[in-house]
Amino acid sequence: MSTLYVIGTPIGNLGDITLRALEVLKSVDYVLCEDTRVTAKLLHKYEISKPTISYHSHSGLAKVDHIISLLREEKNLALVSDAGTPGISDPGSLLVSQVKDALGDEVKIVAVPGPSALVSALSISGAPSSDFLFLGFLPHKKGRETLFREIADSTRTVAFYESPHRIEKALASLEKHFKESGTEERKIVVARELTKVFEECVSGTATELMFHFANHQDTVRGEFVVTVFPR
Ligand code: SAM
Numbered sequence: 001m002s003t004l005y006v007i008g009t010p011i012g013n014l015g016d017i018t019l020r021a022l023e024v025l026k027s028v029d030y031v032l033c034e035d036t037r038v039t040a041k042l043l044h045k046y047e048i049s050k051p052t053i054s055y056h057s058h059s060g061l062a063k064v065d066h067i068i069s070l071l072r073e074e075k076n077l078a079l080v081s082d083a084g085t086p087g088i089s090d091p092g093s094l095l096v097s098q099v100k101d102a103l104g105d106e107v108k109i110v111a112v113p114g115p116s117a118l119v120s121a122l123s124i125s126g127a128p129s130s131d132f133l134f135l136g137f138l139p140h141k142k143g144r145e146t147l148f149r150e151i152a153d154s155t156r157t158v159a160f161y162e163s164p165h166r167i168e169k170a171l172a173s174l175e176k177h178f179k180e181s182g183t184e185e186r187k188i189v190v191a192r193e194l195t196k197v198f199e200e201c202v203s204g205t206a207t208e209l210m211f212h213f214a215n216h217q218d219t220v221r222g223e224f225v226v227t228v229f230p231r
Contacts, residue, residue, distance in 0.1 A: 002071040002107050004099055005078045006092065008085040008114020011223075012196035014045050021112050022046055029075040032067065034082045034090065042080075055079070057091045064095065068102045078112075085116040089136040089161055118159055121191035121225035124201055125157075128230060132157040138170070145173065152177035152186075155230050162224045168213050170226065175206035187229040193222040 005024050010016040025031060025048050032055045033039035039052060055063060070077060079086050079095060086092025099107060122129045133156050138147050151158045151174065162170050167190070178184045188209055191201045200219065202212055213220050 007112040125189040125227040127157040135160040
């Protein structure tokens with residue numbers, strides 16, 4: 001029986017890889033990666049020489065069929081994404097679902113746990129996390145304001161991923177909806193560039209954080225996770 005290993009990889013610092021992830025990467029026949037150039041850096045650092053196959057959000061059915069045929073031929077594959085845990089707001093979940101549908105019990109799907117930006121950000125936010133809501137990337141247009149209203153009403157911690165292009169707008173929307181719901185003192189934690197050289201984690205109300213980023217425009221770049229405390 002073939003195995004598809006779903007491997008968590010670093011979210012910035014290449015040292016954040018598990019011993020087991022390295023062993024598995026060394027043992028498989030192929031590594032499926034979102035961007036082969038990104039994964040090449042990781043494999044190079046650990047002197048792992050493996051054929052890679054790109055698999056990303058624009059990969060068509062022919063690519064999926066090829067991956068399924070490799071598994072049918074009893075090849076063992078590792079699935080990694082550009083950063084973090086495959087399937088958490090990246091195309092990995094679709095591939096896992098297609099493989100399960102096509103091969104059922106003929107393939108073993110094995111998690112090799114590693115970092116995730118979501119869990120890393122939550123772990124340093126101080127927000128209650130026994131029960132939280134994760135929204136991934138918010139839609140850019142349709143439904144965006146409705147989600148901000150839901151976040152404002154939420155009695156659970158809410159976390160989402162945001163890009164540098166929209167982080168200030170997101171904070172402005174949160175400020176607006178918090179004011180409307182009478183919770184403008186709600187705490188927000190913005191974790192940026194976790195595990196990287198310019199890593200930072202700033203906390204405050206929406207108004208304070210808007211002020212912070214307006215005054216530190218050089219930090220409106222990179223990758224962000226926003227965690228909102230419950231109301
Ligand atoms: N599967 C990944 C995971 O488990 O973390 C997430 C993939 S998603 C396509 C990429 C988003 O994760 C980024 O846009 C950003 O919001 C967040 N992210 C990834 N790396 C990060 C980092 N080092 N610091 C903060 N956020 C990060």
